[in-house]
Amino acid sequence: MVRYHSSSHLSRQFSFLAIYYPQAAYFQDRFYGLKRDEKTLVADKYYSNLPRMNKDSIVVIFDPMLGTAGTLRQTIQEVSDRFKADTGGCLWPHNLYYSGFLAADSGYRKALMHIPAKNIVLLAVDPILDANGYISPGLGDFGDRYFG
Numbered sequence: 691m692v693r694y695h696s697s698s699h700l701s702r703q704f705s706f707l708a709i710y711y712p713q714a715a716y717f718q719d720r721f722y723g724l725k726r727d728e729k730t731l732v733a734d735k736y737y738s739n740l741p742r743m744n745k746d747s748i749v750v751i752f753d754p755m756l757g758t759a760g761t762l763r764q765t766i767q768e769v770s771d772r773f774k775a776d777t778g779g780c781l782w783p784h785n786l787y788y789s790g791f792l793a794a795d796s797g798y799r800k801a802l803m804h805i806p807a808k809n810i811v812l813l814a815v816d817p818i819l820d821a822n823g824y825i826s827p828g829l830g831d832f833g834d835r836y837f838g
Contacts, residue, residue, distance in 0.1 A: 722768060724761045731823040733761040740769065743776040748785050756793035756812070757825050759800035766804050784809070792829060794819035 723737035741747075749769050756762060766786065773781035787809045788801060796819050801810060818826035 722765055724764060726761060731758055733764055740772045743773045745777050745779060750787040752789050754791045755825060756790050756797040756801060757819055757823050759797040762801055792825055794825045
C-alpha cells in the first residue's frame, strides 16, 4: 500500500480496507510524500519509502482531495516505475486503488484514465476546479485544516 500524505486520520482509512479486501491485513503501509506548490500547482516529492513490489502487489493511494489529479498522476508514475524495477513488468490498473474524501469532476475524470471506477472511493465529487486549483464549492483549505 502507498499513502502519499501522512496522517493518523488517513491511516484509520486503512483499517476499513479489510472489510472490502481480506488481503488488506497483509499490506505494507508505506509513505510517499508530495507537497504541491500553490503557485505552479506542481508537486515536489519530499519523501519516499516504497516497499519492494512483486507481481501481485496492490497499491492503495490515500489522499483527502483530488483536484487537478497531478499528484495522483505523479504518485502512480513513481509506483509504476518502482514496480517495473522490482518485477520487470507492468503495474496493472486493476491493482491500483484510490481513497479520498472529495474530488473535482475534472480530477475524477483524469483519475479514471489510470484507475478503474470500481477502485476509486470518494465521498463526493464537486463540479468546479477554479483557476487556483481549488475544488469548488469544496471544503476550504482542507490540507491546512486536516494536517495542521
